[in-house]
Each structure stands twice: as structure tokens, then as C-alpha cells.
Amino acid sequence: MKSMQTLKNKKDSNVRVRFAPSPTGFLHIGGARTALFNWLYAKKTGGTFILRIEDTDTARHQENTIEPIFDSLRWLGINWDEGPGKGGDYGPYRQSERTHIYQDYAQRLLDDRKAYYCFCSPEELKEKRDAAAKKGLSFKYDRKCFGIPLEESRERIKNGEPSAIRILAPDDGTIEFDDMIYGKIKVNTENLDDYVIMRSNGLPTYNFSVAVDDALMEITDVIRGEDHLSNTPKQILVYRALGFSLPGFIHLPMILGKDGSKLSKRHGAVSVGFYREEGFLEEAMVNYLALLGWSYDEKTTIFSVPELIEKFSLEGIGKKPARFDYDKLLWMNGYYIRTLPAERIKPLIEKRVRDFLENADRSRIIIKTDEISERIDRIMPLISMRIKTISESISRIYPFFISVEYNEQLKEYFKNKEISAQNVLEKTIDSIKEIGNEEDFNSSVLEEKIHKLCEDLDIGIRKLTEVLRIALWADKVSPPLFETMAILGKDETLKRLAKYLKAIDGK
RNA sequence: GGCCUGUUCGUCUAGUGGUUAGGACAGAAGGUUUUCAACCUUCAAACAGGAGUUCAAUUCUCCUACAGGCUACCA
Numbered sequence: 001m002k003s004m005q006t007l008k009n010k011k012d013s014n015v016r017v018r019f020a021p022s023p024t025g026f027l028h029i030g031g032a033r034t035a036l037f038n039w040l041y042a043k044k045t046g047g048t049f050i051l052r053i054e055d056t057d058t059a060r061h062q063e064n065t066i067e068p069i070f071d072s073l074r075w076l077g078i079n080w081d082e083g084p085g086k087g088g089d090y091g092p093y094r095q096s097e098r099t100h101i102y103q104d105y106a107q108r109l110l111d112d113r114k115a116y117y118c119f120c121s122p123e124e125l126k127e128k129r130d131a132a133a134k135k136g137l138s139f140k141y142d143r144k145c146f147g148i149p150l151e152e153s154r155e156r157i158k159n160g161e162p163s164a165i166r167i168l169a170p171d172d173g174t175i176e177f178d179d180m181i182y183g184k185i186k187v188n189t190e191n192l193d194d195y196v197i198m199r200s201n202g203l204p205t206y207n208f209s210v211a212v213d214d215a216l217m218e219i220t221d222v223i224r225g226e227d228h229l230s231n232t233p234k235q236i237l238v239y240r241a242l243g244f245s246l247p248g249f250i251h252l253p254m255i256l257g258k259d260g261s262k263l264s265k266r267h268g269a270v271s272v273g274f275y276r277e278e279g280f281l282e283e284a285m286v287n288y289l290a291l292l293g294w295s296y297d298e299k300t301t302i303f304s305v306p307e308l309i310e311k312f313s314l315e316g317i318g319k320k321p322a323r324f325d326y327d328k329l330l331w332m333n334g335y336y337i338r339t340l341p342a343e344r345i346k347p348l349i350e351k352r353v354r355d356f357l358e359n360a361d362r363s364r365i366i367i368k369t370d371e372i373s374e375r376i377d378r379i380m381p382l383i384s385m386r387i388k389t390i391s392e393s394i395s396r397i398y399p400f401f402i403s404v405e406y407n408e409q410l411k412e413y414f415k416n417k418e419i420s421a422q423n424v425l426e427k428t429i430d431s432i433k434e435i436g437n438e439e440d441f442n443s444s445v446l447e448e449k450i451h452k453l454c455e456d457l458d459i460g461i462r463k464l465t466e467v468l469r470i471a472l473w474a475d476k477v478s479p480p481l482f483e484t485m486a487i488l489g490k491d492e493t494l495k496r497l498a499k500y501l502k503a504i505d506g507k
Numbered sequence: 508g509g510c511c512u513g514u515u516c517g518u519c520u521a522g523u524g525g526u527u528a529g530g531a532c533a534g535a536a537g538g539u540u541u542u543c544a545a546c547c548u549u550c551a552a553a554c555a556g557g558a559g560u561u562c563a564a565u566u567c568u569c570c571u572a573c574a575g576g577c578u579a580c581c582a
Binding site: 020021022024054055056057118120122125126129132133135136137138139140162164165166179182185186187188191192193195196197198199200201203205206207209210225226227228229230231232233234251253254256258260261262288291292293295296297298299300301302318319320321322323324325327328329330331332334338383384385386387396447450451460461462464465466468469473475476477478479480481482 | 508509510511512513514515518519520521522529530531532533540541542543544545546574575576577578579580581582
């Protein structure tokens with residue numbers, strides 16, 4: 001292990017925190033929040049943020065299940081100072097590559113009689129557990145294998161008998177630690193049993209590997225979900241047995257689903273990747289996540305990342321579990337879409353538009369490829385305050401790029417209305433034709449024309465625009481009409497008015 | 508079942524031994540308006556329950572209820 005000196009040169013503090021996901025194929029909302037808080041704390045203190053992969057369960061983890069987690073972290077802007085792909089003086093950073101380390105430390109425990117081999121089969125244990133449950137008792141390992149002399153155990157292992165290693169939990173006494181959020185936690189050791197630290201396949205279990213790694217990686221503050229609060233005493237057993245000193249513990253309140261139960265797939269999307277695909281901005285995601293269990297003052301809800309780094313503090317973390325409120329996230333995303341500079345949002349929309357056109361009926365496309373970018377520039381101010389996600393943008397603006405079709409309902413929409421849609425369309429066409437060149441075909445000229453037309457026809461502007469809106473947009477809702485016409489251009493505008501006129505002919 | 512933890516508007520939360528208990532989302536009403544949004548104004552909305560400590564408890568203590576977590580050779 002290298003000295004801290006090299007790190008101290010790079011960092012302003014000794015704070016070392018880590019995010020330790022297990023490769024599940026995606027980054028969970030709760031995990032993202034944990035990662036964010038660790039990262040913010042590191043940034044705030046000038047400390048080091050470490051990424052460690054907890055992949056000790058080979059049965060469940062395949063290699064490619066970690067990449068999406070890296071992607072999501074990077075997307076959120078949570079980059080790590082040490083970890084996979086980054087290196088560091090405390091590696092390797094995948095637990096699957098640290099097996100020999102756990103075996104070594106387990107061996108020390110064995111030699112010190114602080115751990116012992118266990119030959120009980122999983123089936124046998126399950127039976128005992130079930131029997132205890134049936135009697136309404138809590139199961140605690142009966143130390144059946146504790147008495148087996150080490151030499152005999154080694155002999156049996158040499159003969160091929162499968163064995164696990166259990167840590168010896170003290171019979172009496174208490175484990176006590178200070179959680180920075182939840183305060184003093186005290187547990188009587190009689191509630192702890194001799195749990196397995198090394199499986200029969202030679203790999204460590206979570207509570208062992210996490211303690212060994214946090215100690216060896218010199219983690220100063222363990223920031224993780226409250227679901228680990230109950231595991232902490234078990235890990236402290238390891239720290240004690242191995243003579244490691246304790247890090248600070250900061251347990252974050254859980255994130256629950258809308259109904260108050262643990263956030264899971266049935267609550268809808270729980271992966272960060274989903275929100276990214278849905279068109280949520282990382283700014284909104286980070287801001288929202290930061291507010292789940294943390295708050296700064298009584299009024300501020302919008303925080304940029306630099307502001308979060310500046311204002312974040314462990315003291316602001318609450319202890320009450322928070323429900324994940326999709327509506328508020330949506331609102332916040334909409335807020336960022338309409339507030340952030342257009343150049344930040346435009347590429348995201350442009351990508352969606354190009355993907356959309358890629359799959360669109362070519363005969364309906366009304367725009368040249370090299371005109372898309374400029375058109376989006378003009379559309380942006382019309383929709384930025386109307387969408388809450390980027391993915392939603394397509395449904396709002398596609399008629400700017402492909403021709404419209406009217407369904408039966410729209411064709412008959414004005415059938416028995418007091419106004420004559422035919423008349424409105426014809427008069428509008430005449431009026432618009434009067435506008436000279438394309439340059440004059442702008443929203444203010446159009447607005448003037450249409451208002452004048454209303455007067456001439458003695459008809460309310462709402463009535464008139466309703467007709468035009470359906471004709472131009474094939475919908476009862478559209479971006480502001482005059483701007484829309486200007487963007488579509490004179491030809492396309494006239495084409496659509498005529499098309500709708502024809503569509504309602506005889507209706 | 509055992510152990511651990513939590514409980515302020517529907518939701519995220521601020522807050523204090525004496526406050527009109529504050530903000531944000533969502534909701535309602537109104538304004539603005541070419542639709543829809545956005546924006547502005549206003550309204551409604553909370554200290555889980557019960558004891559105790561105290562001159563005074565939402566705030567401190569205990570109990571109950573409810574909720575969540577852990578209780579695996581998962582993490």
C-alpha cells in the first residue's frame with residue numbers, strides 16, 4: 001500500500017468516501033442518491049471519491065452488468081477519483097479481484113480463533129431455521145462446528161469436504177457506534193450470531209468484504225443507505241476482530257415508492273438510465289435526488305451542481321424516509337428545460353428529431369436535412385416552456401417536419417358549428433396570399449392580417465384560430481399559431497389550409 | 508417473531524420550550540392569453556395517538572399505533 005503522501009498532494013483533505021454498487025445491470029435511484037451524497041461530500045471537503053464494485057456473488061453477476069452503472073454515474077456527472085478505469089493506490093477496486101485479500105484476513109481470524117470452519121450444509125441450516133421459525137423463535141447459529149479443532153477442520157477440508165468460515169460473535173457485551181444521522185446505536189451482541197464470512201466457494205460475504213475493504217481502502221466516512229444500519233454491528237465485529245479502527249457512519253434515509261413501500265420495479269422506473277432515455281436532464285435529476293433526504297434551508301429548491309457542492313452538508317440530512325415523487329421530478333425537469341440556455345437543450349431535441357425522421361415515412365417529410373438545425377433553433381423558444389421532458393418534444397413539434405393528416409373527427413369537427421370553416425379557410429388563404437415575399441411572412445405580419453380578417457368577418461379570434469390550428473396542426477393544441485405559420489413558411493402554410501379545406505369538403 | 512430505525516400539509520421539507528408552524532410540487536380559484544403551456548395573484552392543506560416533565564409542549568421523556576430495514580454460504 002502506498003503512503004497517503006501522494007494523495008495528500010492531490011487532495012486538500014483526508015476524507016475518503018466510496019460508492020460501492022453491486023453489478024445489477026442498472027443504477028438504481030437509491031444508489032444514485034447514495035453516490036451523489038458521497039460525491040458531494042468528497043467535493044465539499046476536497047476529499048477522494050472512490051468507486052468500488054461489490055461483485056462477490058459470482059452466481060448473480062455477469063460482466064456486462066456493470067457498464068450501465070458507470071454510464072449512469074458519468075451521465076450524472078459523478079466521476080470517481082479512484083476505481084475501475086481510474087486506478088488508485090488502494091486497488092484492485094473490484095471485490096472479485098480481491099479474493100486473496102479476504103482469504104488472507106479470514107485466515108488470520110481462523111488462527112486467532114476469532115473465526116472457525118463450519119461444515120454444516122445449507123440444507124441442514126435451512127431445516128434448523130425453518131424449525132425455529134415454526135416455533136416462533138429467532139434462529140441463531142448453534143455453533144455446532146465451533147468445537148471442531150482447527151487441525152481436524154483442515155484435514156476434512158483436504159479431504160474435499162465443503163466448508164464455510166464463520167466469525168465468532170462475542171456472547172455478551174454491546175456493540176456501540178455513533179451514526180452521524182441516527183445518533184448512538186447500541187446492540188447487544190447476543191442478538192448477533194456467528195455469521196458466515198467466507199462461503200464454501202472461497203468467496204467472502206458482503207458484511208466481511210465491505211468491512212475489510214473499507215478499512216484497507218482507508219475510507220474515513222461510510223455514507224450509505226439506512227438499510228445498512230442493521231448490518232453495521234456485524235461489520236464492527238470484523239473491525240474489532242481484525243483490529244481496524246472504525247470509520248464514521250452516515251446512514252441515509254431510504255427512498256420509498258409513491259405508496260411508501262420500498263422503491264421497486266412495480267413503482268415504475270427505478271433505474272437512472274430510464275430517466276435519461278425518457279428525456280430527463282442530468283441537472284434536474286441531480287437536483288431532485290439531492291433533495292431526497294437533504295435540504296439546505298426553508299425555501300431553496302433549485303440548486304446547480306456548484307451550488308450543491310458549496311451548500312451540501314451532512315447536517316442537512318434528515319432521518320425520515322422519503323417517497324420518490326415523479327411529479328415533482330417532472331416539474332423540476334420542465335423548469336430546467338425552460339431555464340437552461342437553448343444551446344444546452346437543442347442538441348437533445350435535435351437528436352430526437354433526427355431519430356424521428358429516420359423512421360418517418362419519407363414521402364411525408366417536408367424539410368431538407370440541412371435545414372433541420374436552423375428550424376429547431378426557431379422552434380425552441382416556442383416549446384421550451386411547454387415540455388417537461390425531452391422525449392415529449394417530438395409529439396409537440398413533429399408537424400414542423402412532416403406533413404399532417406386529419407382523422408375523421410377533425411374532418412367533421414366544424415360540421416355543425418355556427419362558423420363556416422370553409423369560409424374562414426378561403427378568406428385566410430386569400431389574405432395570406434397578399435403577403436409578399438417569404439421575408440414578410442413573419443409572425444407579426446401574420447398576426448396583423450389575421451386580426452384584420454377577424455374584424456372583416458366579424459368573428460372572434462378564438463373561433464378563427466381554432467379553424468386554422470386544426471388545419472395547420474391536425475390538433476386542437478399547437479404551438480403559438482402565428483409563429484408556427486412563419487416557421488412552416490408560406491408555401492406549407494397555404495398547402496395545409498388548402499388540404500384541410502379539401503378534407504372537409506362536403507362534410 | 509427478534510433486533511434496529513423513523514413519524515410536521517397528499518408529497519419533499521423548514522422550524523422553535525411560548526411562531527399567524529414557513530417554502531416547493533401536486534390541487535382549487537382568478538388574472539394574462541390565438542389553443543396548450545409558461546407566468547402572476549389568491550385559496551385550501553400538517554405537528555400520528557396517549558401519558559409524563561414544565562408556567563408553557565409540535566419541540567424533551569416514556570408507551571402505543573403505524574411504517575421501513577436487518578434477521579442468507581444476496582448486496
